Amino acid sequence: xxxxxxxxxxxxxxxxxxITFASCIKDVDDVNLPNTPQKLVVQxxxxxxxxxxxxxxxxxxxxxxxxxxxxNYYYNAFDTIKTATVILTNIEDDNTIAIPYDSKQKKYxxxxxxxxxxxxxxxxxxxxxxNFETVSGRTVVPLGKATSSIERIDxxxxxxWGYTEMRLIGTIIDPKNEDNFYSTLIYSLKQYExxxxxxxxxxxxxxxxxxxxxxxxxxxxxxxxxEFSSYDDDYYINLGTTTEVYEVDEHYYNFHYSLQxxxxxxxxxxxxxxxxxxxxxxxxxxxxxxxTINQTTLNK
Numbered sequence: 001x002x003x004x005x006x007x008x009x010x011x012x013x014x015x016x017x018x019i020t021f022a023s024c025i026k027d028v029d030d031v032n033l034p035n036t037p038q039k040l041v042v043q044x045x046x047x048x049x050x051x052x053x054x055x056x057x058x059x060x061x062x063x064x065x066x067x068x069x070x071x072n073y074y075y076n077a078f079d080t081i082k083t084a085t086v087i088l089t090n091i092e093d094d095n096t097i098a099i100p101y102d103s104k105q106k107k108y109x110x111x112x113x114x115x116x117x118x119x120x121x122x123x124x125x126x127x128x129x130x131n132f133e134t135v136s137g138r139t140v141v142p143l144g145k146a147t148s149s150i151e152r153i154d155x156x157x158x159x160x161w162g163y164t165e166m167r168l169i170g171t172i173i174d175p176k177n178e179d180n181f182y183s184t185l186i187y188s189l190k191q192y193e194x195x196x197x198x199x200x201x202x203x204x205x206x207x208x209x210x211x212x213x214x215x216x217x218x219x220x221x222x223x224x225x226x227e228f229s230s231y232d233d234d235y236y237i238n239l240g241t242t243t244e245v246y247e248v249d250e251h252y253y254n255f256h257y258s259l260q261x262x263x264x265x266x267x268x269x270x271x272x273x274x275x276x277x278x279x280x281x282x283x284x285x286x287x288x289x290x291x292t293i294n295q296t297t298l299n300k
Contacts (some may be wrong), residue, residue: 002251012066014051019242023160025043026242034125035061036061037061037125038058038059038060038061038132039058039059039128039133039135039195039282039283039284040056040057040058040059040084040127040132040134040282040283040284041056041057041058041059041280041283041284041285042054042055042056042125042135042136042137042280042283042284042285042286042287043055043285043286043287044125044286044287044288045252045286045287045288045289045290046088046117046123046139046141046287046288046289046290047117047141047289047291048112048118048119048141048291048294049112049292050112051090051109051110051111051112052099052104052109052110052111052112052117052129053088053107053108053109054099054107054109054125055080055106055107055108055255056080056081056084056086056108056127056129057079057080057081058079058081058132059283059284060113069292072211074113074277077108079106080106081129082103082130083101083129083130084101084108084127084128085098085127085128085129085264086098086099086108086125086126086127087099087125087126087128088110088115088123088124088125089123089124089125089126089215090116090121090122090123091121091122091123091124091138092118092121092122095115097110097114097115100259101111102299103108107232111155112209115146117289118141118143118281119141119142119143119144119291120140120141120142120143121140121141122139122140122247123138123139123140123141123289124136124137124138124297125137125138125139125286125287127283131281133183133282134265134282135280135281135282135283135285136280136281136282137251137279137280137281137285137286137287137296138279138285138287139207139249139251139279139288139289140249140289141249141289141291142180142247142249142291143175143178143247143291144247144287144291145175145178145247146172146173146174146175146180146182146247146293147172147294148170148172148173148182148245148293148294149170149171149173149291150168150169150170150224150243150245150294150298151169151170151171151297152168152169152298153166153167153168153169153241153243153298154167154169156227159263163229163230163231163282164229164230164231165226165228165229166227166228166229166230167226167227168186168224168225168226168227168228168243169224169225170184170223170224170226170243170245170294171221171222171223171224172212172221172222172224172245173221173222174214174219174220174221174222175216175219175220176218177219178214178218179214179215179218179250180214180218180247181211181212181213181214181247181248181250181252181253182211182212182213182214182222182226182245182246182247182248183209183210183211183212183246183248183252183253183256183290184209184210184226184243184244184245184246184300185207185208185209185211185243185244185245185246186207186208186209186226186228186241186242186243186244187204187205187208187241187242188204188205188230188238188239188240188241188242189202189203189204189239189240189242190202190203190204190205190236190238190239191236191237191239192236192237193233202239202263205231205236208226208228208229209256210224210226211253211256211257211260212224213253224245226243240297240298241297241298242295242296242297242298243294243295243296243297243298244292244295245292245293245294245295246290246291246292246293247290247291248289248290249288249290249295251277251279251286251287251288251289251291252286252288252289252290254279255276255277255279255286255288257277257278258275258276258277259276259277262276270285
């Protein structure tokens with residue numbers, strides 16, 4: 001059998017398979033698919049020097065049996081649950097406190113002087129709400145032994161519309177024989193005067209985050225090369241660009257890493273799905289911790 005005959009046979013077989021497969025597909029109406037129950041979603045990061053904030057809301061699973069439109073699904077889908085019981089426990093000494101709901105913050109909030117968050121200790125966050133399964137998560141607060149320095153911010157390029165590409169240059173000195181994770185945060189504090197009410201408003205702009213792991217760099221000096229975009233014009237007064245470097249726990253790192261993966265593939269229909277990390281047992285979300293190891297304001 002020659003090559004041409006072989007190609008013809010393969011083509012005919014493929015066409016026959018396609019016709020047979022297509023004939024097996026047909027639309028089915030009025031099929032009730034199983035619904036996914038709602039779960040509690042919890043998000044909180046604790047640190048020795050900052051207030052404790054906990055956000056609690058209900059997940060919004062897709063109900064395949066109801067047509068999705070703006071009137072019955074997306075509006076008010078993630079309202080905060082205000083009546084939950086939120087308990088934080090220091091596992092080391094079993095010290096426990098209930099975190100009250102703050103209507104102004106729209107979160108459960110506690111100032112740092114009312115409950116000590118200590119480096120190296122493990123904490124459990126437990127949340128209970130009516131009609132939901134009780135959920136919990138744990139985190140071990142980083143030891144904060146790493147040190148960091150910020151050297152400068154370089155300008156890479158600018159354009160006529162006021163956008164500037166910049167690069168943060170710095171270092172992290174990583175402790176030996178530990179699995180450590182870090183996050184760098186850059187933001188600008190800007191100010192403008194409103195012509196409507198003649199008041200001054202301050203807001204955060206040019207927000208950018210980068211994640212760093214000491215994998216393959218244990219005990220070494222890790223270079224920070226954080227590229228970000230900045231937008232400036234004559235309307236806003238730039239009060240300075242602030243950089244913050246955190247030593248974070250594995251849950252903080254894994255959650256934000258998975259979130260970045262989702263952002264990266266969001267507009268690409270040819271990539272595989274990426275799951276959002278969660279360490280909340282019985283629910284969804286993240287409970288993590290961090291230590292601020294450097295805070296520097298540049299370009300003021």
